[in-house]
Amino acid sequence: MWKIKGFIKSTCIALLPLYTFCAFAQAQTAAQAPRYDLTYDIISPVMGRNGMVASEQALASQVGLDILQRGGNAVDAAVAVGFALAVVLPNAGNIGGGGFMMIHDAKTGKNVALDFREMAPAKASRDMYLDGQGNVVPGRSLHTHLAVGVPGTVAGLAHALQKYGTMKLSDVIAPAVELAETGYPVSPGLALILAEERAHLGQWESSKAIFFKDGRPLQAGERLVQKDLARSLELIGKQGPAAFYEGEIGQKIVAEMAQHQGLITSADLKNYKVIEREPVVGNYRGYQVVSMPPPSSGGVHIIQMMNILERYPLQQYGANSAQTIHLKAEAMKRAYADRAEYLGDPDFTKVPVKGLTSRAYADELAQKIDPERATPSSDIKPGKPLPHESDQTTHFSVADEKGNLVAATYTLNLNFGSGIVAAGTGIMLNNEMDDFSAKPGVPNAFGLVGGDANAVGPGKRPLSSMSPTFVLKDGKPFLATGSPGGSRIITTTMQTILNVIDHDMNVAEAAVTPRIHHQWAPDQLRIEKGISADTLRILQNKGQTISVQPAMGRTQTIQIKDGAFYGYSDPRNPDGRTLGF
Template identity: 50%
Template structure:
C-alpha cells in the first residue's frame, strides 16, 4: 500500500512539473531502465483527437482562432495565416508583424510540397563589419537592441503570399480575428508578465513602454486587460489595403521615419523591394517515412536529414528508447552536424551550399565511422567534414492539418524575445533583431553561442542563416506529421529528438514531445540537459566524460499527426498556454 501511495505521489509530481514546465522541469527521463512510475506517467499523457482537422500553436487563443477558420470551411493555409496574425496580438514576444519566418506547405490535391522563405533581409546599407568596434570586436548591444539590428521584415509578405496563392478565404477574413483581439484587448496572464519583466529592452524604449505597460512604465498585473489600439489600427489598415500598406503605404512610412530617427538602416526602397521566395524543399528518407523540410537559408532542414542519415547508419535496433546510450549517439550526431553548419551553411544566393553532399547517406556513413558506444569525441577533434562534390541559422511555431489533407508547418520569429524591444511609433509593431543571426565576426559566436563562418557574413540583400526547422513527414506519400519549435540553436536538436522517438520507436506524439531533451552544438563542448533528465542518465553521461550543464527547457514543439483518419494534436507543455485545438 505504501508503494502504491508513493507511486501516485511521484506521478502527481510529474504532472505538476509538466504544468509548470516554463519555470522548471517537465518529467524525469529514462536511463537504461525506466521506473514504473514514469511508465505510468506516460500512460496518462495523450494527444488531442479530431476527425475534422487540428491547429496547434504556442497560445490557446490563437489556436482557437485557427480552428474556427477550419470550422468555417477554410483550409490549413487559411487557418495558419489567421493563427499567425492572432499570435502577433496574444504572444507579442514571438508572434509578429515585424519579423520573418519559414513555412512548409503540403497541398493534397496536387500532392505538392512547397517551402516558403519569408525570412528577414539585410538592408542595402548593411555591410560586413557594421557591428564591430575599432578593434574589430563585436558590439553585442548594437546587434541586439538598436534599430540597426533589424532586418527587412517578411512576415506580412509571407502571410499574404501563402494566403492569396494557396488559401481559400479572403485576406480580410483571416486578419479580422486578430484585429478584434487587439482592439478589445487580451487578459494579461502570468506568462506575459514574466516575459515582460525579464526583457529590460522594452523599458528602454519609450514607445514600447507606452504600448506594453501602464502609465510611467508600470507593469500590468495578471488579470488586467491589455488593449493594443495601435496594433489594431495597423491590422485594420492591412485588412483593408493588403500587404501593400506594409511595404509601400502608411506603415512603411512610419517604419522608415523611425529608422531615420533611430539609426536604423531600412529604407523605403528596402521595403518596396522585399519579396517572398518559393523554394524546393529538402527531402530525406528514414525507414518508411519521407522527411520534407526547409532548405537554406535555414540550416535546419539540411542538418535534420543529415542527422537521420547518421542515425540510420548506427546499430539502433540494439538501443532502448530513453537510454543513456541513445542520448550518447544523438549527442555525437549533433556535434558532427553543427560542425558542418559552421562551415557550409548560408544564403544560397551568395554562397554555394553543398546540399546534396551534406544530405547524402554515404557522407553520413563516413561521419559516424568514429562514433563508438563507449567513447566521447571531443569537439576539438571534430572538424567540418569533407563533403562530396556534385554538379548541378524567441521564435514560435504553428502546425495545421485540415480534413482535405493540406498541411502547414510554420515557424516565424522576432529573433530574441520581443525582438529588439523597439516598437515603431504609431503602429504597435515590434522590430526584429535578426541581424544578430549573421556571423558578425566569422569564428565568433552569436547570441545563441553558434559559431559561423564567411558563408554567413553580413551582406546587403542577404538572408541571415536560420535554425528554423518547420517539417512535414509523409508516410507512403501521405501526410503523417507536421512539427516544429522555437529555440534558436536548439531547434534542430529538439525536432530531431522528437522525430527519433516517433519514427524509430513508434512512440505516441504526446510522449515523444514531453520526453526530456538534451542539446549539443559542437562549440562550446557542453551537453545541455533539462533539469528533468533522470539523475542516473545524467550521471552516466558524466561518467563517460561529457561536460554536462543544466539548461532551461529545450524547445516548444507544436505538432499534428494523422493516422487512420484521425488527427492527433499535441502542444508542448514546456510553454504555458500552448494548446492543440480540434476543428470538430
Template identity: 50%
Template sequence: MNKLFTSFLIAIHVVVFAILPARAQDDYKPPEYSSSDGFVPVVGKNGMVSARESIATQVGADILAQGGNAIDAAAAVGFALAVTYPSAGNIGGGGFMVVHLADKNETVAIDYREMSAGTARHDLYVVDGKVDNRLAKYSRQSSGVPGTVMGMAHAIEKYGTMSLKEIIEPAYKLAKEGFPVYTNLEVSLNRSKRRLGADPAAAEVFYKPDGSTYRAGELLVQEDLAWSLKQIMDHGTDAFYKGEIAERITADMAANDGLLTMEDFAAYKVYEREPVMGTYKDYTIATMPPPSSGGMHMVQMMNMLEHDDLKSKGHNSAATLHLYIEAMRQAYADRSLYAGDPAFFNVPVDKLIDKDYAAEVRARIPMDRARESSEVAPTKNLAYESPETTHYSVMDKWGNAVSNTYTLNFGYGNGIMAANTGILLNNELDDFDHEPYKADENGNVSGKANAQEPHKRPRSSMTPTIVLKDGKPFLVTGSPGGGTIINTVFQMVMNVIEFDMNVAAASSKPRINHQWMPDATSLENGISQDTINILEGMGHKLNDRRRTLGSMNSIVWRDGWFYGSHDPRNMNAGTIGLE
C-alpha cells in the same frame, strides 16, 4: 462589464481545452487515444491546430470550422499571435513555412525570412576591433526588413481559399477591442520591463501610465497595431511594403540611426524553395532548406543513425544518447561553415544529406567513448540565436498540412516599437556572423556563408517539418529554441517514428542538446543519474545547468484521426481538434 467579459473569455478557454479530449474519447474512441505512460493527445476528426498561445489557436480552429483550409488557418494564427503573443508572434519579423498540398500531392517551402538593408556590410557592428553588442542586438541597426506580412499573404493568395481581409480580421479585433492578459504574458512583460519600458512607444502599449504591468485578466488593447492590421486588410501587402506602414517604420529608422529605407521595403520578396527531402526507413522527411540550416542538418543526423538499432538500445539510454550527441557534434560542425543564404553562397545541401556521406561520418563515431569537438572540424571539400521563437502546426480534413516557425529573434525583438505602428522590430541581423573572416579557436574560418551583405538573409535554425508516410502527412512538427531547434525537432521526430510514441508522450520526454562548440551537452531534467554517470564515464562533458529545450506543437494523422499535443513545457499553449 469588462470584468464580466474577461471572466467569460477565460472560462471559455479553460472549458474548451478541458473538455475537448474527453468529448473525443467519449464520442469517437479512436484507437490511439490512450497512453500507457499517461500522456494523452488531443483528438479530432476534421482538422487540428496546435500553437503556443491558446487564443490564437482558437482563431485558427474557427477558420477551419468556417470552411477554410490549413493554409488559411495557419495565416490567421500567424496574424493573431502578433497580437496575443508579442514576445515572438509578429508582423515585424519573419520565418519559414512548409506546406503540403493534398490536391497536388506536393510539398513546398516558403521563405519569408528577414532581409538586411541595402547598406549592410559584414563588419557593421564591429567598433574599434570588437563587436558592439548594443548595435547588434538592441538598436534599430539590428533590424531586417520583415517578411511575415508578405509570407502569410503569399501563402493564402496562392494556396488558401479566403481573402487576406478575412484572415486578418480576428487579429484586428483582438488588437482593437483587447484580450485578457494571461499569467505567462504578465510574467513575460514584467521580466522585459527594463528593455520594453525604455522605449516610449513600447512602454505606452505594454505598461500602464504609472509604469506598472497589466495584470492577468485585465484587457490589453493595442490601438496602433490595430491601425496597422487595418491598413493591410484594406490595402494588401503594399500598405506594409510601399505604403504608410513602411513610411512610418522608415521615418522611425531615419530619426534613430536605423538603416532600413523605403527602397529596402520595396525590394523585399518571398521565395518558394524546394524543401529538403530525406528518407528514414519507411518515412519521407520534408523540411526547410537554406537559409534555414535546420532541415538539412536534421536529415543529416537521421541519415547517420538510420542503420543503428536504436530501439534495442532504448529510448534516452546512454548508448542512444551517445550516438545522438556525436551526430549532433558533426552536424553543427558542418553548419558552422556551410550554412547561409543560397543566393550568396553555394550551400552543399545535396552532399550534406547524402546517404553515403552519412555512412562515412557515422564510421568515425567510436561506440565506447566521446570525441572531443576539436577532433570534428567542418568536413572539407564540400561544394547564438535566441530561444524566443514560436511554432505552430495545422492540418485540415482535406489532407493539407502547414508547419510554420517564425520569430523576432530575441523576446520582443530588439525591444523597440516603430512609432505609431504598434509593430515590434526584429533583431534578426544579429544572426549573421559579425566577424566572419576571423578564425575561431580551432582555426576554422566561416568565410562568406553567413557574413552580412546587402539584401541578404541570415542563417537560421528554424526547422518546420512535415513527415510523410505513403505520400501523406503523418507528423507535422516544429519548435522554438534558437540554436537548439534542430536537435529538439530531431528528437521529437525520432520519438514518434523510431520509438513509436504517441504525439503527447513524444513531446514530453526530456531532451538533450550539443552544438559542437562549446564542447558540452545540455540535459533537461529527467535523464537518469545512471545514464549521466555512463555518459560522463565515456568522456562526455555534461552541462550542470539544467534548461528547458524547445517547446513542440505537433500533430499526427493516422487512420483517419488527428492526434495533437502542445508541449507541457509551455502551459499557455493550445491544441484544438475539430469534431
C-alpha cells in the same frame, strides 16, 4: 465584426498539459464495466477528425479552429493564426519579423517551402557591428535600430493565402484586429516574460506605452490593448501587403529608422520578395522527411543527423538511454560543425545541400564516432561534403480534413526582438541581424559560431535554425512539427520525430520526454532535468561534459493516423493549446 468564441464551445481542447478533454469522449455508463490498461499510452494527445490547430497561444489556436469550422483550409487557418499570434504572443508572434512555412498541397501532393525570412538592408555592410579595432560592439546587433532586418512576415502570410488559401485577407485578419482592439488578459506566462524584459522594453517610449502601466510592465490579469497594432492590421486587411511595404505603415517604419540611425529605407521595403524554395528531403526507416532548405539550416541538419543515426538500433537502446543520448550528441556535434562552415543564404553562397544530406557523407561521419567515447569538439572540424554533391520564435501546425498541412515557424529572434515598436504602428521590430556572423568565429546570442558563408551583406537573408518539418508515410502526411528555441530548434524537432518513429510514442509523449542538445561549440551536452542520475554518470564516463539546463523547445505537433488527427502543444509553454474538431 468577427467575434471570439468561448473555449467551452470547442469540440476538443487540452485543459492541462497532461490531461485532455474531448466532447465526443463521453463518460461510461453505469452499466459498463470499468476497463484498465487498454493502451500503452501514458499521456494522450488531443484528437479530432475534421481538422486541428496547434499553436503557442490558446486564443490564436481558437482563431485557427474557427477558420477551419467556417470552411477555410489549413492555409487559411495558418495565416489567421500567424496574424493572431502577432497580437496575443507579442514576444515572438509578429508582423515585424519573418520566417518559414512548409505547405503540403493535398490536390497536387506537392510540398512547398515558403521563405519569408528577413533581409539585410541595402546599406548593410560586413563589418557594421565591429569597432575600429575590429571587435564586435556588444548589443549593436541586438538592441539598436541597426539590429532590424527588413520584415517578411506580412508578405509571406499574404503570399501563402493568395496562392494556397481560399479566403480573403480581410476575413482571416479580422480576428487579430479584434483581439488587438479590444485586448485580452495578460497570462501569467506573458507577465513573467514582460517582467524579465523590463529593461529591454523600457528604454523605448513607444514600447512602454503598450506594455507598461504606471511605470512597470503589465501584470497577470491586466488587459493588453494594442490600438495602433489594430489599425495596422486593419490597413493590411484592406490594402494587402502594400500597406506595409509601400503605404502608411512602411512610411512610419522608415521614419522610425531615420530618427535613430537605422538602415531600412522605403526602397528596402518595396524590394522585399517572398521566395518559394524546394524542400530538402530525406528518408528515415521508411518515412520521408521533408523540411526547410537554406537559409534555414534546420532541414539540412535534421536529415544529416538522422542519416547518421539510422544505422543504430535506437529502439533497442531505448529512449533517453545513455547509449541513445551519446550517439545523438556525437551526431549533433558533427552537424553543427558543418553548419558553422557551410550554411548561409543560398542566393549569395554555394551551400552543399546534396553533399550534407547524402548517405555517403553520413557514412564518413559515422565512421568517426566512437560508441563508447565522446569526441572532444576541438577534435571535430567541418567535414568535406562537396565530393558528395550530385529563443524568440514560435511554431504552429495546422491540418484540415482534405489533407492539406501547414508547418510554420516565424520569429523576432530574441524575446520582443529589438524591443523597439515602430512609433504609431504598434509593430514590434525584429533583431534578426544578429543571426548573421558579425565576425567569423564569434558566437551570436545563441552561442552559434558562423563563418564567411553567413557574413553580413546587403540583401542577404541571415542563416536560421527554424525547422518547420513534415514526415510522410507512403507519400501521405503523417506528422507536422516544429519548435522555437534558437539553436536548439533543430535538435528539438529531430528528437520529436525520433520519439514517434523509433520509440513508438504518441505526440503527447514525444513532447514531454526530456530533451538533449549539443551544438559543437561550446563543448557541452545540454540536458533537461528528468534524465536519471545513473544515465548521467554513464555519459560522463563516456567523456560527455554534462550541463543540466532549463527546458528546450516548445513543439506544436500534429499526427495524422487511422483517419484522425492527434495533436499536442508542448507543456513547456503553459499558454499553448491544441484544438481539434
